[in-house]
Amino acid sequence: MADRPKKTDLIPIGEMARRTGLSVSAIRxxxxxxxxxxxxxxxxxxxxxxxxxxxxxxxxxxQQLGLALGEIxxxxxxxxxxxxxxxxxxxxxxxxxxxxLNTRIAQLERTRDKxxxxxxxxxxxxxxxxxxxxxxxxxxxGPGPRNxxx
Amino acid sequence: MADRPKKTDLIPIGEMARRTGLSVSAIRxxxxxxxxxxxxxxxxxxxxxxxxxxxxxxxxxxQQLGLALGEIxxxxxxxxxxxxxxxxxxxxxxxxxxxxLNTRIAQLERTRDKxxxxxxxxxxxxxxxxxxxxxxxxxxxGPGPRNxxx
DNA sequence: ATGCAATCTCAAGCTAACTTGAGGTCAAGG
DNA sequence: CCTTGACCTCAAGTTAGCTTGAGATTGCAT
Numbered sequence: 001m002a003d004r005p006k007k008t009d010l011i012p013i014g015e016m017a018r019r020t021g022l023s024v025s026a027i028r029x030x031x032x033x034x035x036x037x038x039x040x041x042x043x044x045x046x047x048x049x050x051x052x053x054x055x056x057x058x059x060x061x062x063q064q065l066g067l068a069l070g071e072i073x074x075x076x077x078x079x080x081x082x083x084x085x086x087x088x089x090x091x092x093x094x095x096x097x098x099x100x101l102n103t104r105i106a107q108l109e110r111t112r113d114k115x116x117x118x119x120x121x122x123x124x125x126x127x128x129x130x131x132x133x134x135x136x137x138x139x140x141x142g143p144g145p146r147n148x149x150x
Numbered sequence: 151m152a153d154r155p156k157k158t159d160l161i162p163i164g165e166m167a168r169r170t171g172l173s174v175s176a177i178r179x180x181x182x183x184x185x186x187x188x189x190x191x192x193x194x195x196x197x198x199x200x201x202x203x204x205x206x207x208x209x210x211x212x213q214q215l216g217l218a219l220g221e222i223x224x225x226x227x228x229x230x231x232x233x234x235x236x237x238x239x240x241x242x243x244x245x246x247x248x249x250x251l252n253t254r255i256a257q258l259e260r261t262r263d264k265x266x267x268x269x270x271x272x273x274x275x276x277x278x279x280x281x282x283x284x285x286x287x288x289x290x291x292g293p294g295p296r297n298x299x300x
Numbered sequence: 301a302t303g304c305a306a307t308c309t310c311a312a313g314c315t316a317a318c319t320t321g322a323g324g325t326c327a328a329g330g
Numbered sequence: 331c332c333t334t335g336a337c338c339t340c341a342a343g344t345t346a347g348c349t350t351g352a353g354a355t356t357g358c359a360t
Contacts, residue, residue, distance in 0.1 A: 012336075014337080024336095046337080
């Protein structure tokens with residue numbers, strides 16, 4: 001009557017995909033990025049733990065909140081033993097996400113207000129227009145993609 | 151005493167870069183994307199009109215407001231003769247940008263509110279968590295970059 | 301006429317978050 | 331045993347917005 005491992009405890013990648021809604025390739029990609037670490041069968045196939053579903057849920061939610069995969073990995077790595085986040089971890093993380101969201105919202109609101117003040121002027125001058133000032137630039141330096149609005 | 155073209159009317163790319171703050175390569179890139187269309191000297195060097203500075207200003211401002219280059223090109227193409235936007239054009243365009251900004255702000259606020267309602271729960275369940283529902287997905291389909299938060 | 305900075309045209313690289321494809325292996329059912 | 335679907339590992343492609351570099355010209359000043 002002791003606990004013995006049920007076969008459903010080890011989940012192959014295809015089922016993982018079905019259960020999370022991700023594609024198989026995306027799951028492999030997340031492993032490559034150290035977001036999940038499945039074990040392997042003797043034949044080198046991935047097997048996931050039940051808790052990995054929760055872990056992937058966390059990744060997907062954090063992504064929706066606007067975190068990049070690298071940032072998500074950092075959050076996960078901060079946890080003791082790099083375990084899947086529990087309720088208390090989630091509280092801490094989500095508070096920090098919340099403040100990032102607020103910052104972003106405030107930034108967009110400032111932009112909108114400038115735009116309002118500018119709609120009538122039509123100056124479009126690099127030197128005078130309020131909308132064009134380096135301090136408030138959203139653009140990062142260097143190459144790579146930028147995308148701010150949906 | 152008739153108007154005769156001053157030499158300063160035709161601006162080479164380097165000066166264009168100085169005046170707009172862009173790099174030379176970025177300006178060439180914008181041309182490739184049909185955002186600007188400089189004329190050429192007999193020796194195939196680019197020469198810009200004064201109005202192109204204004205046009206580039208428009209591009210930079212629109213970019214800061216979160217428009218992708220493709221969208222900016224569309225806006226410019228909508229204008230009669232594809233001319234550089236004047237005050238009236240700018241009013242029309244900026245109003246439509248404003249509403250996009252508002253949509254985005256509202257979306258982020260909804261997300262934040264869900265997060266607030268969720269901070270205590272820690273459920274992280276794909277099937278139950280409010281934060282995870284497909285309807286509200288920010289993610290697009292297909293490959294390519296995503297980036298939502300700063 | 302000449303020298304040198306400024307330009308020119310490709311081609312390739314960068315980042316993010318994946319997808320697609322080729323070519324080969326595993327495992328469960330019949 | 332054999333078939334077949336699920337897996338595996340690379341390698342390369344995609345999008346956006348540029349940058350970097352190589353190798354060749356141009357154009358202004360002396």
